[in-house]
Amino acid sequence: MELTENILWLLKQAFYHSLTSVNDAVSDHGVTTAQIGVLRQLSEEPGLSGAELARRLLITPQGVQLAITALERRGLVVREQDKEHARILRARLSPEGEELAAVVLAEALKAHAEVFDVLDAEEQETLRDLLSRIVEKGTGHEFRRDHVKG
Structure with a gap:
């Protein structure tokens, strides 16, 4: 099979192009793509735990912790203990985090578009539907459009 006929290779190239375009668009704000995902999720649903964020973003819990810790150091995220389960830390955006999230998400969505x-x-829409079927088969979980916008 020719490399240009290999769907996985084409997906990788498209992903790389998309990722670098978004990174370039938000580079002045000093955030990574993982941090963008955290900002987006917390702007839509404050109070998520690290485990919940990892599941929604399809990244490791360790990756989420790195992203949250970096955002927390910058004063963009605040974490508080869950009232019922003290071992669970709930994250939310600070006012500065909300402002940055709005700017970064707008720029990321523009680059994505x-x-x-x-x-x-x-x-x-066809591409979204086809890729969601692959995601569902690979993860065993139903694709949730509310977790992937844009």
Whole structure:
């Protein structure tokens, strides 16, 4: 099989292009793509635990902890003990985190749109549907659109 016919290789290249485009768009704000995911999730649903964030973002709990800790050091995230389970830390955005999240998410979504503007709306929906089927098969979990926006 020719390398250009290999779907996995094409997915990797598309992912890399998308990732670098988003990273370039938000680089002035000093956040990583994992941190963008945390900012987005916490802006939509304050009070998530690290484990909940890891499941939603499809990254390791360790990766989430690194992202949260870095954001917390910058004063963008605040963590508090869960009232019922003291071992669980709930994260939320600080006012500064909310401001940065709004700016960063807008810039990331703009970069994302520019990457995928080679496809019309119907083609983007088809791609989303096809990839979600692969994700569902690979994870064994139903694809949740509320966890992936844009």
